[in-house]
Amino acid sequence: SYELTQPPSVSVSPGQTARITCSGDVLPKKYAYWYQQKSGQAPVLVMYEDSKRPSGIPERFSGSSSGTMATLTISGAQVEDEADYYCYSTDSSGNHKGVFGGGTKLTVL
Amino acid sequence: EVQLVESGGGLVQPGRSLRLSCTASGFTFDDYAMHWVRQAPGKGLEWVSGISWKSDNVGYADSVKGRFTISRDNAKNSLYLQMNSLRAEDTAFYYCAKDFDPGDDFWNFPGGFDVWGQGTLVTVSS
Numbered sequence: 001s002y003e004l005t006q007p008p009s010v011s012v013s014p015g016q017t018a019r020i021t022c023s024g025d026v027l028p029k030k031y032a033y034w035y036q037q038k039s040g041q042a043p044v045l046v047m048y049e050d051s052k053r054p055s056g057i058p059e060r061f062s063g064s065s066s067g068t069m070a071t072l073t074i075s076g077a078q079v080e081d082e083a084d085y086y087c088y089s090t091d092s093s094g095n096h097k098g099v100f101g102g103g104t105k106l107t108v109l
Numbered sequence: 110e111v112q113l114v115e116s117g118g119g120l121v122q123p124g125r126s127l128r129l130s131c132t133a134s135g136f137t138f139d140d141y142a143m144h145w146v147r148q149a150p151g152k153g154l155e156w157v158s159g160i161s162w163k164s165d166n167v168g169y170a171d172s173v174k175g176r177f178t179i180s181r182d183n184a185k186n187s188l189y190l191q192m193n194s195l196r197a198e199d200t201a202f203y204y205c206a207k208d209f210d211p212g213d214d215f216w217n218f219p220g221g222f223d224v225w226g227q228g229t230l231v232t233v234s235s
Contacts, residue, residue: 031221033221033222035154037154042204042225042226042227042228043146043154043204043225044225045221045222045223045224048209048221048223049221054223084153086153086154088154088156088221088222090217090218090219090220090221091168092216094215094216095168096159096166096167096168096169096218096219097156097168097169097170097171097219098144098156098159098168098219099156100146100153100154100155100156101153102153103153103154
């Protein structure tokens with residue numbers, strides 16, 4: 001099995017830059033995906049294939065990956081960005097498994 | 110509009126079975142792999158299972174392997190999850206999710222998901 005590790009929480013003031021990290025041995029070989037989940041709602045894709053932003057996601061969201069760490073960056077975080085963020089990636093050994101990180105609670109206040 | 114609608118959740122006793130369904134619309138269902146993801150109340154997301162468009166690549170989380178079976182009916186634009194020998198720890202919201210890709214590539218399955226349903230709640234309790 002393999003794991004993705006995220007910090008449990010990140011806190012910033014409005015307008016500051018929030019960085020959420022995701023570490024895992026599979027990340028040099030597989031893409032990271034990021035999902036935002038607001039309270040009581042289904043998750044929403046905010047970044048795919050490490051650094052691609054889906055249509056409709058604000059430009060303040062960006063992604064990167066280097067070595068065993070992927071990072072979701074929110075430049076100029078807004079109050080409405082407060083949510084849980086999950087990274088996701090996939091097994092690289094043909095076992096056909098996906099895995100999520102434990103999630104990071106982003107607080108913007 | 111791309112839409113995924115889950116159904117079949119409910120209250121079930123430990124050891125019993127339940128079958129979840131997901132009906133897709135707004136896209137060509139048999140062009141994409143599909144997945145089930147769950148979330149226990151107050152907990153994080155857990156990938157449960159995925160299936161390629163042809164059903165030739167299938168994967169399960171260790172926590173459900175041997176008890177859950179994923180399947181699909183492309184003619185009905187539907188995805189299923191047969192859950193047997195249910196346990197209290199299977200209590201969760203179950204989400205259906207659409208993959209970016211068909212899932213043909215053995216070494217690149219599963220992929221990530223771009224669309225999620227709203228989920229259906231499964232409660233396992235006596």
